[in-house]
Amino acid sequence: MKKSLPLPLTGIIPPLVTPLLNNDTLDTEGFERLIEHVISGGVHGVFILGTTGEFAGLGYKTRNELIRLTCKLVSGRVPVLVGITDSAFTESLNMAKTAADNGADAVVLAPPYYYASGQPELLEYLHRIMIQMPLPLFIYNMPVHTKVFFEPETVKISSEIPGIIGLKDSSANLAYLNQVRYLLRDRQNFSFMVGPEEILAEFVIMGGHGGVNGGANMFPRLYVDLYYAALNRDFKKIMVLQQKVIQISTTIYRVGHYGSSYLKGLKCALSVMGICNDFMTEPFRKFKEPERVRIKQFLEEEIHYQEWL
């Protein structure tokens, strides 16, 4: 029988990129390598179909395939979280069902992202979707993409809805996150996970539960080590490791223009490192040669990436 998810969930849970051969075909070999890469790097779970996983650009056939494939490849070694964010209620539930049927452990949901909703509308939506939700759920604050902010009071009330087990925040606003954690200080089992890897250390030092950090696709061990160093408040280690994290963030993620720079850089680096294909979903395209050369230089000459694998 399936073990139940430990609550609160803790540690490093990489938001896996989705390796693709083309718009509708998974790079299954690359994905298998990626899964083994992060699990052998010590991660505490994997999260598919998040922003880093380009969920929004994938067709549903591919999303469902990815859910099945992930559950099969991970095979219970670590918890599997599945992003079910969608502008359509029914499609979110469909994906949740696929996730449950294939043995995933939890789902992650940002607000519907075409029509922006008011906070009361958002709360009622959560109440209604949870009635049919077959798995425990993380709410996902991602205001840049959804145009909707989960206000502290909304998170507080949400936390009382049965089945909602945590918050993943990608606002990078640690003041906000501290306020939310204060308001929920009595809910011992509620998980707080942080998206932006640049603040993982601070967040965990002060009691946050872990990180859903894109860079852990490339260097799972680095983020896991930083997580434990932060947990143990081993500042000597924290300082070295966080520097590395920020070095990555200010090089690999800053080669391109526009908001897609992070996604393109991450996927390109994974390709340079031989892990998986860097084909991207629309409306984006993978880096061309000049950008790829810069990514390679950053990896080799500044990050010295071989030492961090």
Place this chain on the structure above:
Amino acid sequence: MKKSLPLPLTGIIPPLVTPLLNNDTLDTEGFERLIEHVISGGVHGVFILGTTGEFAGLGYKTRNELIRLTCKLVSGRVPVLVGITDSAFTESLNMAKTAADNGADAVVLAPPYYYASGQPELLEYLHRIMIQMPLPLFIYNMPVHTKVFFEPETVKISSEIPGIIGLKDSSANLAYLNQVRYLLRDRQNFSFMVGPEEILAEFVIMGGHGGVNGGANMFPRLYVDLYYAALNRDFKKIMVLQQKVIQISTTIYRVGHYGSSYLKGLKCALSVMGICNDFMTEPFRKFKEPERVRIKQFLEEEIHYQEWL
């Protein structure tokens, strides 16, 4: 054999609401009444699966059903335009194929709306999607929801991509629209349609081709008459009719709070008028009794809606 779409497309093309019995079931009887209502009101086409049609909240099964049903019910009497906006390239193309297979006349596409794209990214995306597009396409500028603005230069370059036949703009920024029309002054067949009904008159008076106006769900004849009055520059009529349009806009659409006020008001009014059910897609809910009473009062006591049917 199917008649080809007249270019530029002109007139009033209501963005039809999607009548629903519940989240996954079309109110087919209501929809049939709605279709007959707008066609008998003289509209020049219908547009389904737009913002007003709550496309983003509908599951794909329902979207495909709606496409088939619309084509069947309209049965060639007026052109059918189908919204295929989606965050996933493949799903946009799937819907376009369904539209083509069922005899729709054109499709309408806003930018992918989760990850915001830069203008060059947006242009390349359009180039790529048009290669496989089975129907002529309108680009759809809807910055409030998509976070991406089709800049004038981007529209200009887009207009040269084979298959792109027009622009539907819902920015309400007529200065922008005038700039775009100036830049494309040599493309005689390119259609310019305006979303916000409050500026339909001005737009058509100065040479715009028509309106995709939500209010035409309720009062198709009003908008059609205003269109012709504007085309003929019959100011006596324009003044009376535009007053009515703005009266609707400042009453029916302003009962609720949040951005959903327009959608809720429109659908509620259609229900009060006996045309179709006002069930709404998530994350929204139809108006409760107090708001419904106000909508009814507006319709009866201020708009005197019976006179405008």
Place this chain on the structure above:
Amino acid sequence: MKKSLPLPLTGIIPPLVTPLLNNDTLDTEGFERLIEHVISGGVHGVFILGTTGEFAGLGYKTRNELIRLTCKLVSGRVPVLVGITDSAFTESLNMAKTAADNGADAVVLAPPYYYASGQPELLEYLHRIMIQMPLPLFIYNMPVHTKVFFEPETVKISSEIPGIIGLKDSSANLAYLNQVRYLLRDRQNFSFMVGPEEILAEFVIMGGHGGVNGGANMFPRLYVDLYYAALNRDFKKIMVLQQKVIQISTTIYRVGHYGSSYLKGLKCALSVMGICNDFMTEPFRKFKEPERVRIKQFLEEEIHYQEWL
């Protein structure tokens, strides 16, 4: 004795640029030429210290000098409107007093623009400042710069405050403006003026009172003629003149990058035309030679500016 301002105020009231020799010194000769240029072009008033006049970048000594100089140079030939927008209440009132003391006719006020205010806060602010206001006042909707939108209901309530005589809107959202005008349809004397020159024609055709259009610094006669053509609904003329206005808007105002492109282009063109110096207030700098060459080319080869003077 001073004639009172005709209400509603109508026509073209250019928002004058502020010609400068350096950051704290007016180019008084250039300013005199500019004043004579626009008055001889038939404008119905002048507006100083608006956004186009770079009010926010000018020291108060210079602002006060400009008020005095304008009133002296204009010498009652047309009404003088003075921008008194400021983040500090006291400084707004000080400028209003200078304006009144020197014989200006009205003042123009956008919301305080550092701290954004809620609509009730904005309304109370207006009530309080009007108590001490020595001149009639236009409220000025400029959301891009102030972060605050004068919502339709706020304008409606404001219009009842004694001394508030009109609205200048620079949102370019004609749907909004039409809604506001509908809500205030009973206030015959309330003036509606539009900032963006690209929609001047539509606005006046439908009953708007006039334009506060930056391009009228360069070509006052063009905007005045377009105003009258629109007033008379002479569409043959309107079409020719509006094309010219949009041509200016898509050339002169689009040479630079960033939001400052309009200001820099306008001031550069005035310099090329020999009217005044194009020194700009901080944080901006006038165009360098390559941009200036493009402005010159646009003026000569596309706009054929000599024919429009």
Place this chain on the structure above:
Amino acid sequence: MKKSLPLPLTGIIPPLVTPLLNNDTLDTEGFERLIEHVISGGVHGVFILGTTGEFAGLGYKTRNELIRLTCKLVSGRVPVLVGITDSAFTESLNMAKTAADNGADAVVLAPPYYYASGQPELLEYLHRIMIQMPLPLFIYNMPVHTKVFFEPETVKISSEIPGIIGLKDSSANLAYLNQVRYLLRDRQNFSFMVGPEEILAEFVIMGGHGGVNGGANMFPRLYVDLYYAALNRDFKKIMVLQQKVIQISTTIYRVGHYGSSYLKGLKCALSVMGICNDFMTEPFRKFKEPERVRIKQFLEEEIHYQEWL
């Protein structure tokens, strides 16, 4: 002779509120009490005319008076920092001169906040204003109010301009701040100060230099103790003190609506505590009785404020 400012500047530097009797009259007695209150609480400097000090709402006469009064009252006991942010270059320099003449130690400058500038424009502006700057300067990142973000690269280049000695960041985006600190890791003397008090602990634990925290107006000792606890990584203390800071932030600052809630709550609390008057600059008004009662209750029943003085 005046001691030079220690670099990097460290510790708690409260952004002092500006106590007022009315719009143009300082509550000098209240201000004296406030100064003594914070100095006796152990703060490492004071900062006047910041966002918390309502600089933008004060007339220049009052701003200059406040500069003089502060320097006189502080009398060299701690460094005095003076906000000189203004939309007008000349007025910023005038205030800097007043600050220098009265013996202030440094000035603090956010970007001009009416016209938003591009990053290259911002950089050139900084270069030009520093030529005439009589005091060392902190750049002040306050994107909510100024609409301009000091991008990491811009801060890096700015840090090389002679006279620029630090960054005060109020974005609450700690990921950003960590990136900036990484890029400037070689500039040992460059000060990083953080505005939002909710992240003071994390920031200082990881090497940040201190906080410019509004709450230190009320409870200087609390923030100073938290600063030292963070400096010493005394987590037992940090946890207790940070809880208190966040309790304040989720009570006192959340009574009102709109963005002004923080300012109104802070000033009201200072009034309840008997420190100074809570008159506010336009466009705001102090809390009325019901809100004041809630502030009092929070102070007494939840914060137990007497124990934290």
